[in-house]
Amino acid sequence: xxxxxxxxAGLSGVSAKTLRYYDDIGLLxxxxxxxxxxxxxxxxxxxxxxxxIRALKDLGVxxxxxxxxxxxxxxxKDQRRLLLELKGSLQQSMETARQSLQWVDAALRExxxxxxxxxxxxxxxxxxxxxxxxxxxxxxxxxxxxEQELWKALPQQAVGNVRxxxxxxxxxxxxxxxxxxxELKERVPARSVCDLQQxxxxxxxxxxxxxxxxxxxxxxxxxxxMSVRGYRLSGPKRExxxxxxxxxxxPITSA
Amino acid sequence: xxxxxxxxAGLSGVSAKTLRYYDDIGLLxxxxxxxxxxxxxxxxxxxxxxxxIRALKDLGVxxxxxxxxxxxxxxxKDQRRLLLELKGSLQQSMETARQSLQWVDAALRExxxxxxxxxxxxxxxxxxxxxxxxxxxxxxxxxxxxEQELWKALPQQAVGNVRxxxxxxxxxxxxxxxxxxxELKERVPARSVCDLQQxxxxxxxxxxxxxxxxxxxxxxxxxxxMSVRGYRLSGPKRExxxxxxxxxxxPITSA
DNA sequence: ACGACCTTAACGGTGCGTTAAAGTTT
DNA sequence: CAAACTTTAACGCACCGTTAAGGTCG
Numbered sequence: 001x002x003x004x005x006x007x008x009a010g011l012s013g014v015s016a017k018t019l020r021y022y023d024d025i026g027l028l029x030x031x032x033x034x035x036x037x038x039x040x041x042x043x044x045x046x047x048x049x050x051x052x053i054r055a056l057k058d059l060g061v062x063x064x065x066x067x068x069x070x071x072x073x074x075x076x077k078d079q080r081r082l083l084l085e086l087k088g089s090l091q092q093s094m095e096t097a098r099q100s101l102q103w104v105d106a107a108l109r110e111x112x113x114x115x116x117x118x119x120x121x122x123x124x125x126x127x128x129x130x131x132x133x134x135x136x137x138x139x140x141x142x143x144x145x146x147e148q149e150l151w152k153a154l155p156q157q158a159v160g161n162v163r164x165x166x167x168x169x170x171x172x173x174x175x176x177x178x179x180x181x182x183e184l185k186e187r188v189p190a191r192s193v194c195d196l197q198q199x200x201x202x203x204x205x206x207x208x209x210x211x212x213x214x215x216x217x218x219x220x221x222x223x224x225x226m227s228v229r230g231y232r233l234s235g236p237k238r239e240x241x242x243x244x245x246x247x248x249x250x251p252i253t254s255a
Numbered sequence: 256x257x258x259x260x261x262x263x264a265g266l267s268g269v270s271a272k273t274l275r276y277y278d279d280i281g282l283l284x285x286x287x288x289x290x291x292x293x294x295x296x297x298x299x300x301x302x303x304x305x306x307x308i309r310a311l312k313d314l315g316v317x318x319x320x321x322x323x324x325x326x327x328x329x330x331x332k333d334q335r336r337l338l339l340e341l342k343g344s345l346q347q348s349m350e351t352a353r354q355s356l357q358w359v360d361a362a363l364r365e366x367x368x369x370x371x372x373x374x375x376x377x378x379x380x381x382x383x384x385x386x387x388x389x390x391x392x393x394x395x396x397x398x399x400x401x402e403q404e405l406w407k408a409l410p411q412q413a414v415g416n417v418r419x420x421x422x423x424x425x426x427x428x429x430x431x432x433x434x435x436x437x438e439l440k441e442r443v444p445a446r447s448v449c450d451l452q453q454x455x456x457x458x459x460x461x462x463x464x465x466x467x468x469x470x471x472x473x474x475x476x477x478x479x480x481m482s483v484r485g486y487r488l489s490g491p492k493r494e495x496x497x498x499x500x501x502x503x504x505x506p507i508t509s510a
Numbered sequence: 511a512c513g514a515c516c517t518t519a520a521c522g523g524t525g526c527g528t529t530a531a532a533g534t535t536t
Numbered sequence: 537c538a539a540a541c542t543t544t545a546a547c548g549c550a551c552c553g554t555t556a557a558g559g560t561c562g
Binding site for chain 2: 051079080084094105111120121124206207208242245
């Protein structure tokens with residue numbers, strides 16, 4: 001008993017086009033192909049094979065992976081490994097969805113309160129040579145004095161585009177400790193007024209605020225974003241000047 | 256202050272190619288394009304806009320939807336609606352992942368026990384004219400007698416390809432009640448030995464067994480599959496003959 | 511003038527749906 | 537002979553990555 005493609009499609013609930021595609025990519029070859037007409041013929045057993053294929057696909061396995069499994073149908077070893085992998089990726093996608101849900105709920109509350117939701121994105125930044133001065137200050141505004149001092153101490157042609165402040169301690173801890181810095185495009189001789197160092201490469205959770213804003217809402221959002229995802233701070237927070245914007249960066253490591 | 260595409264790409268963590276694509280599809284137009292050279296220029300504010308775009312994308316929103324949101328930035332109404340939709344789809348995908356996880360765990364146990372996991376697929380079937388005889392029997396094999404009776408009572412040219420049994424009661428309930436049926440390709444006059452009726456359209460959870468198997472494992476798998484997903488049986492179970500296979504179908508309705 | 515930028519254009523990959531033109535079966 | 541099937545071939549979708557060939561900037 002052999003089925004032609006249309007009947008097989010009807011029985012299996014898969015379109016004829018999909019069956020032809022599965023033939024083309026070698027995933028499910030018809031049991032027989034008429035050499036004169038090119039008509040494809042399938043057996044009832046192939047209904048079961050197709051069901052296995054569709055079940056795996058519904059679990060999110062790619063057709064290429066399914067083909068590997070079906071072709072080298074051998075190892076129970078391979079099967080176990082695939083299933084474990086699958087389990088991992090499913091757990092991952094559940095966790096991602098859970099976190100996204102938390103974000104959406106927070107965004108709904110913010111929209112309710114007529115505030116614009118704050119977007120957080122993750123970036124990788126390479127390490128960077130910088131010149132900086134570290135200072136304890138009473139208010140955020142006080143830090144600008146040190147920025148100017150740093151600026152004047154350096155040869156202009158060596159200064160890059162990136163400028164900002166590293167915050168080692170923030171208002172929560174009783175006093176502020178900031179470290180204005182500028183990127184260095186070239187090596188400069190050491191000097192007394194500032195430190196030369198490498199800002200380490202890092203993975204950063206970032207968000208933006210207008211420069212004239214105090215950014216408190218952004219800081220709060222980033223802190224919550226990290227705690228929801230189970231990240232920890234892995235260094236001083238960074239503020240980057242992008243007039244008229246301010247980019248606030250939290251260096252993170254997982255757990 | 257304007258950035259060229261490369262610098263903007265570096266700052267935002269998005270590739271220049273992606274930025275060109277976003278320009279092409281009208282999702283993020285550069286603030287300025289040099290009419291002579293075609294160079295694109297971006298503002299710092301666009302970093303924030305881009306961050307919102309990427310945040311939405313990471314939540315699984317399509318670029319087309321994001322474009323709609325960004326362009327008609329008006330209604331908080333629209334925003335709320337989108338967020339609620341998003342919440343729904345996220346909950347859905349979490350639920351799907353949860354169910355898939357249960358399946359994978361079950362499959363792992365089966366592989367452990369050296370059994371081949373049974374694939375379940377869902378199909379929609381249209382309604383079907385059938386002729387049938389209903390009978391109470393002691394064992395599954397006893398039903399074949401009625402199948403032959405039905406077979407002999409019908410004009411061969413009216414009989415279609417689909418043949419099987421509807422099970423109204425199975426062994427669990429103390430006795431068996433089955434109803435062999437055949438598809439009718441054309442109307443036939445009523446006759447005493449069998450009923451003529453329409454098998455209703457249904458959504459079916461299906462799995463396969465070799466015809467010589469009793470199919471108990473398949474039944475058990477289908478029952479568990481339904482309970483995990485919160486489906487209920489919506490009619491008699493169907494067994495379809497596809498020699499040498501048997502397709503077992505549970506008609507389902509959600510919850 | 512050299513390298514590091516920028517431009518458009520084109521193909522590739524996934525998993526098919528959707529015509530279109532032509533041959534086969536009943 | 538017509539209707540209902542089948543075949544291959546081609547384009548399209550989303551979201552870019554990846555060359556390739558050629559202008560621009562410092």
